[in-house]
Amino acid sequence: MDYILIDAPMTFEDRSENFGYFIPYNLYILDYNLRYAGYKGRLLIDDNEVNDFFSDKNKQVPSLIGISSTTYSRFNAIKIIKKAKVCFPNSKVITGGVHFGNCPEDAIKQIPEIDIVVRGEGDEVIIDLMKNALGEIPLDKINGITYRDKEGCIVSLGNRLIVESIGDVSFMDQNFQKEYFETNWLHKRMKIPALNVLTGRGCPHKCIFCSVAGIKNRKYSVKSVVDFIEKIVNKFGIKGIRFEDDSLTMDSSYIVNICDEIRKRNLNIIWYCQSRANIDLQILRDMYEGGCRFISVGLESASPKIQKILGKNISNEHVLQFAQRCSEVGINCYVYTIASLPEETPDDLQMTIDFAQSLRKKYGTGVGRMMVATIYPGTKLENIAIEKGILQRNFSWNKSYYNKINTEYDQVPYIPIYIEHITPEIYKKASKAMRVNYALSLSVIDLMKVSYEQLFIKKDISLKKKLHIGFTIIAKKMKNLII
Ligand code: B12
Numbered sequence: 001m002d003y004i005l006i007d008a009p010m011t012f013e014d015r016s017e018n019f020g021y022f023i024p025y026n027l028y029i030l031d032y033n034l035r036y037a038g039y040k041g042r043l044l045i046d047d048n049e050v051n052d053f054f055s056d057k058n059k060q061v062p063s064l065i066g067i068s069s070t071t072y073s074r075f076n077a078i079k080i081i082k083k084a085k086v087c088f089p090n091s092k093v094i095t096g097g098v099h100f101g102n103c104p105e106d107a108i109k110q111i112p113e114i115d116i117v118v119r120g121e122g123d124e125v126i127i128d129l130m131k132n133a134l135g136e137i138p139l140d141k142i143n144g145i146t147y148r149d150k151e152g153c154i155v156s157l158g159n160r161l162i163v164e165s166i167g168d169v170s171f172m173d174q175n176f177q178k179e180y181f182e183t184n185w186l187h188k189r190m191k192i193p194a195l196n197v198l199t200g201r202g203c204p205h206k207c208i209f210c211s212v213a214g215i216k217n218r219k220y221s222v223k224s225v226v227d228f229i230e231k232i233v234n235k236f237g238i239k240g241i242r243f244e245d246d247s248l249t250m251d252s253s254y255i256v257n258i259c260d261e262i263r264k265r266n267l268n269i270i271w272y273c274q275s276r277a278n279i280d281l282q283i284l285r286d287m288y289e290g291g292c293r294f295i296s297v298g299l300e301s302a303s304p305k306i307q308k309i310l311g312k313n314i315s316n317e318h319v320l321q322f323a324q325r326c327s328e329v330g331i332n333c334y335v336y337t338i339a340s341l342p343e344e345t346p347d348d349l350q351m352t353i354d355f356a357q358s359l360r361k362k363y364g365t366g367v368g369r370m371m372v373a374t375i376y377p378g379t380k381l382e383n384i385a386i387e388k389g390i391l392q393r394n395f396s397w398n399k400s401y402y403n404k405i406n407t408e409y410d411q412v413p414y415i416p417i418y419i420e421h422i423t424p425e426i427y428k429k430a431s432k433a434m435r436v437n438y439a440l441s442l443s444v445i446d447l448m449k450v451s452y453e454q455l456f457i458k459k460d461i462s463l464k465k466k467l468h469i470g471f472t473i474i475a476k477k478m479k480n481l482i483i
């Protein structure tokens, strides 16, 4: 066996409960390119597959083991990396993706079991790394990687990798299992079989908190994307698509052509996507006609001062217009917000709450859960946090980390969050106001469904508290309906 590729994101339960099943297309791309180049290997995408592979007594030895991770799943990834080196001491262990690829030197320094980190897009370099693992080319001829040389020094070669041509969509064309469609985010909401699809990658904007900021946008051809959708509609009975790219709507002629093609072929699908909020009414109409029913946009903060710091170039006016247009056209619009951004004061945060409430009152917009600004490696927010002493200068992304304060902000304790002027009490009050606002934006039936899913089946809240929260929301909703 030449290689194995492992996706080490979350547990299967987390995946299906929080997000629905998703296909790790990053590794599908690497797997496809390796197979296309004639190598033989396997892709392991759930915990059971990984455990079975490592514990199989007759296991084949892969020459290369590639592991992908986000910052959320880094500690799971590190466990797998260590296990891989114990089971296969002679295999090359390589990592990449939005986490390791954004803190490569720290990863190599802290985790002796990692041989190589890929910085950026792995599509092409994976072939060179495979050749290196087979002893065909030396590492110092490969750009875009960080590794430990024979003397133990850390070496980083070349710039971050961005491939010119992202190829075609063949990597998505797989024999999917039924569970992928039935635990999908869209399936949960609409009870229709649904699948995740990528139409390209890269976003040239430079939001300070984003792990993938400032990367040229590249697209697959409209025909190839819609051919793929048509194929999965006919083969698996798919009725819903969740477009995963962060920039589907960036090029208006592209999205309009996708919609035209879906319509022409009578594919009859419903889809979800993420977008920036500056989309024209006519384009939203075309999107509706092409099947778009759910769209989420990032406002992050309604304070103009904070918007400037964020560098998103999206104003309240954009979001207001967007929400109005979505409601006019019939697309459900969700707006994301973030609390505790650099220099954000309680007054700035209040502006976001007021704005969310006005969006709901005017257009019934659902402003989803408010996150606390989370610091990811390689972002501008990381630099700001270091400058302000929020993150220590020698902070390591790959050493164990547990910060109890995070739990006071309802955030997981293993990723640093940006705390400056927003105290836990202020955050909790704001978060509660946002949750109530969201609940009030739902229809009575959806409200009952969401209350059941998110509140009543939770074991860590007493029945008395559940009933109290339930009645308070229903009472507010009724009052709202009457007013
Ligand atoms: C699809 C998606 C999801 C899916 C699947 C996530 C997954 N693990 O794949 C779902 C819906 C589940 C999801 C959930 C979340 N997501 Co998300 N998601 C994305 C999104 C929009 C696209 C990912 C993708 O498919 N990209 C396309 C592929 C081709 O690119 P790629 O992943 O970078 O892979 C290339 C290279 O990185 C490299 N590479 C990758 N892995 C490896 C491995 C090896 C060995 C090598 C050699 C190379 C290599 O080669 C690949 C091909 O070129 C990204 C944004 C983005 N543009 O990447 C955010 C992103 C990954 N998500 C993010 C976040 C924050 C979340 C959530 C926390 C959201 C939330 N608030 O709850 C959760 C938690 C996820 C988790 N626990 O892992 C952040 C992650 C930040 C970080 N540093 O961890 C991102 C980067 C968004 C952002 N703008 O910051 N997400």
Ligand code: SF4
Pocket: 203, 204, 205, 206, 207, 210, 211, 212, 213, 214, 246, 276, 298, 312
């Ligand atoms: S617009 Fe979205 S994908 Fe682009 S940099 Fe900002 S947060 Fe990242």
